[in-house]
Amino acid sequence: MANSLQAKKRAHQSEVRRRHNASQRSTYRTALKRIIAAIDGSDYDAARAVYKDSTPVMDKLTAKGIVHKNKTARHKARLNAKINALRSS
Numbered sequence: 001m002a003n004s005l006q007a008k009k010r011a012h013q014s015e016v017r018r019r020h021n022a023s024q025r026s027t028y029r030t031a032l033k034r035i036i037a038a039i040d041g042s043d044y045d046a047a048r049a050v051y052k053d054s055t056p057v058m059d060k061l062t063a064k065g066i067v068h069k070n071k072t073a074r075h076k077a078r079l080n081a082k083i084n085a086l087r088s089s
Contacts, residue, residue, distance in 0.1 A: 017026045031057045035079050044086040051083055 002008040031054035032048060038047040062072040 021066050024061055024064075027069055028058060028061050032075060032079075039079070039086065040083050042086060044083065047083045047086060051079060 002003040002011045019056050034050050035047065035054050041047070058067070058076065061067045062069050
């Protein structure tokens with residue numbers, strides 16, 4: 001347990017930041033799930049629209065350091081490949 005005022009403040013700040021970051025990660029995961037659901041629906045136009053709406057959210061959280069940049073790049077590349085595969089089929 002924190003004894004000094006400074007340690008108590010830091011513990012409180014850490015908890016507030018942890019909750020906020022958890023909420024932001026949840027938003028990121030929800031965006032991914034929306035894209036995946038659109039891809040599973042096999043509708044190219046709908047999947048493309050959801051992807052276009054969700055990528056700024058993902059990029060914003062990556063820029064803030066909540067999600068690693070390589071993870072976002074990997075997700076975007078794989079999802080984009082799946083969407084493009086819908087167009088050809």
